[in-house]
Amino acid sequence: MNALIERIRRDASYLGNGIIKVDSFxxxxxxxxxxxxxxxxxxxxxxxxGVGAVSRVLTAEVSGIPPALATxxxxxxxxxxxxxxxxxxxxxxxxxxxxxxRTRGNRVQLRVDTRFLAPLDRVLIIDDFLATGLTLNALVRxxxxxxxxxxxxxxxxxxxxxxxxxxIGEITAPVLSLARLGWDNEQVVVLD
Amino acid sequence: MNALIERIRRDASYLGNGIIKVDSFxxxxxxxxxxxxxxxxxxxxxxxxGVGAVSRVLTAEVSGIPPALATxxxxxxxxxxxxxxxxxxxxxxxxxxxxxxRTRGNRVQLRVDTRFLAPLDRVLIIDDFLATGLTLNALVRxxxxxxxxxxxxxxxxxxxxxxxxxxIGEITAPVLSLARLGWDNEQVVVLD
Numbered sequence: 001m002n003a004l005i006e007r008i009r010r011d012a013s014y015l016g017n018g019i020i021k022v023d024s025f026x027x028x029x030x031x032x033x034x035x036x037x038x039x040x041x042x043x044x045x046x047x048x049x050g051v052g053a054v055s056r057v058l059t060a061e062v063s064g065i066p067p068a069l070a071t072x073x074x075x076x077x078x079x080x081x082x083x084x085x086x087x088x089x090x091x092x093x094x095x096x097x098x099x100x101x102r103t104r105g106n107r108v109q110l111r112v113d114t115r116f117l118a119p120l121d122r123v124l125i126i127d128d129f130l131a132t133g134l135t136l137n138a139l140v141r142x143x144x145x146x147x148x149x150x151x152x153x154x155x156x157x158x159x160x161x162x163x164x165x166x167x168i169g170e171i172t173a174p175v176l177s178l179a180r181l182g183w184d185n186e187q188v189v190v191l192d
Numbered sequence: 193m194n195a196l197i198e199r200i201r202r203d204a205s206y207l208g209n210g211i212i213k214v215d216s217f218x219x220x221x222x223x224x225x226x227x228x229x230x231x232x233x234x235x236x237x238x239x240x241x242g243v244g245a246v247s248r249v250l251t252a253e254v255s256g257i258p259p260a261l262a263t264x265x266x267x268x269x270x271x272x273x274x275x276x277x278x279x280x281x282x283x284x285x286x287x288x289x290x291x292x293x294r295t296r297g298n299r300v301q302l303r304v305d306t307r308f309l310a311p312l313d314r315v316l317i318i319d320d321f322l323a324t325g326l327t328l329n330a331l332v333r334x335x336x337x338x339x340x341x342x343x344x345x346x347x348x349x350x351x352x353x354x355x356x357x358x359x360i361g362e363i364t365a366p367v368l369s370l371a372r373l374g375w376d377n378e379q380v381v382v383l384d
Binding site for chain 2: 023025028057062069072079081083104115
């Protein structure tokens, strides 16, 4: 996806310890037009794979929300973000799975109200990064708890060095990423 | 804004203590098409007020992100969300202001990297709720710290009973809300 790759080459930086900083266009500051293009790209790629009708886009707060919302807007379906923090409005029953924050290192409980995922749903998981795969695995487990079916997983940036695909879980749905990044000599490297 | 008001009448519920639950379309689960309509509505209303060119949309994570991203997409400008949590990627210098969470009650530091707001910027603040006004006031102070000018403030839902407009600060920019809500007998009431 050229617009994304160009932006990465121009603005991504390497912070060490496997952390790639993309806060000028993907998180913290978000390029709203690029998000629209990312949403269209995910919709087209999953359609080309024949995943069929999808009824929900699922992500985890915070930085998954922009690409997930853009994708849901293109597909014309609701976007659900798993919550990481307690809230006065998060009451009743929820699906829950634990992950570990890649950038903070702490354990986090992801929760989704049981009203928002049901057995008849077909769910597309969208997130900003495929790194360790632990957050995606938690989202997959939440989909499994709900009885919904998984249509696919799409991530904006994959870091293959962290081998996250091994941790996502035993799924048959396709896993896509729009850019695969590594690092060398303290520089971000676009892998393909 | 009819689509929003209809959705509120159908799906909003009152939790007591001034908390209105809108987690089936505005936060947690987000109606992506409604967000697009909200973005267009904010863009049109601020244009009708003659606010002129805007270079950034500013909000606070988490629930401000969907309406802010939708508005930035319509305007074709970046969206910046103030961060509430420490992050390995939030380094260097930032503007900072304290607020108090309306739904959790705790003090929260909002931070925006100094790279993303500059004196030549003209900033539109967008958030989901205008309740106590404390988060909007923190965002206004961040704009002031940066030297940027404030073009306007737009909120999806205003709760006039909490008199938040008094707390936003001394500003001359227009403050808009798309729906004004109260409560009576444990029911959400649309005020106008």
